[in-house]
Amino acid sequence: MxxxxxxxxxxxxxxxxxxxxxxxxxxxxxxxxxxxxxxxxxxxxxxxxxxxxxxxxxxxxxxxxxxxxxxxxxVPTGRRGQIGILLTFGKDKYTDPFFSEVLQGADRKLQEAGYRAAYVFGFAEVYTREQARALLQNYPVDGIILIGAHYSRSVEYLKEHAKVLVSTNYSLGPERDAILLDGRTGVRALVDHLARLGRRRLGFITGYNDSREEGFIEGIRANYLPDNLELRVRLVQSSFESWTPEMGQRGAAMLMQQHQPPDAIVCASDRIALGAMQWIHQNGFRVPDDVAVTGFDNIPGSEFTIPPLTTVHVHKELIGALAAERAIRRIENPDEIPLQIITPTSVIIRQSCGATG
CATH class of the missing domain: 1.10.10.10 (Winged helix-like DNA-binding domain superfamily/Winged helix DNA-binding domain)
Structure with a gap:
């Protein structure tokens, strides 16, 4: 030692x-x-x-x-495969707590199997078809893992030319493997819980539409709650930025300054929820007395907010590990059919929603 x-x-x-x-x-x-x-x-x-x-x-x-x-x-060097990893955002690519855990899971599984991560790039570095072509030429690998949702010409080029391509959090289509999370069920369960607590006007903050927003809409309609577009804030962002607390601050301001503000805000990520709670505290409101706040992801530290954040747990390292596992399987068994794997989610009840237990 x-x-x-x-x-x-x-x-x-x-x-x-x-x-x-x-x-x-x-x-x-x-x-x-x-x-x-x-x-x-x-x-x-x-x-x-x-x-x-x-x-x-x-x-x-x-x-x-x-x-x-x-x-x-x-593991003899000649037997080791190399896999590239592309992250959904370009700035501070290792600091987003959600994607850091996904990356950690993928990295661990690759090492266990005798493979290695040849590179970890952000999509800001590989955004165009020309950059994707250069990536495949300059960094030849056996497969590529995409971590996070991203839509660009580079992804289309990789779909056409990469031998093995596995995505996480979003699907590239039935011909490619994908490791997804059950956002719809997780958010629907949050909405049901808030309705049982007596919350009657729910707002929603997200970066873009996905299964989480679908679960929110499904939940408010099932509980006969107001389904107003003004209560759903979808913030336009750069293609390769993560969902930040600043987004939560902006979203909370847009919701809480309405003539009839919500009595609960459902956030599509914990980082968005952190920013929303900060704006609420700084502007004289109380969580959860005036407005409940919930997140999604269960990132490290979410249990230490004031009050502790109610959220949805996502098996982040498992998503990364499964992505690496599928990439390895497709490399070693090219004729194997692609799989779309949905990982489960579960609600974590803490005090920010107004629950006393």
């Missing part, structure tokens, strides 16, 4: 420290990401990024849970 440094390091210094640790311990055992993180005083996600970059440079060999020196790889 080794001592924690206790100092803040640059990326170059972290890489140097990682290699030093592996030169000492990495020929005898797998050094875990947790050990690196504790030693360097950074998050495990930061260590995973560092190990991914060092692995691409051939300086370390990533293994399940950590890394070793290259010569200790238990």
């Amino acid at each position: 080794f001592e924690r440094t206790g100092t803040v390091m640059t990326k170059k210094q972290r890489h140097h420290a990682i290699l030093e640790v592996l030169q000492k311990d990495g020929s005898e055992r797998v050094v875990s990401t947790r050990e690196f993180a504790e030693h360097l005083g950074v998050s495990e996600m930061t260590i995973r990024r560092d190990l991914q970059e060092l692995d691409r440079q051939g300086k370390v060999q990533r293994m399940h849970g950590g890394a070793v020196l290259p010569q200790r790889s238990s």
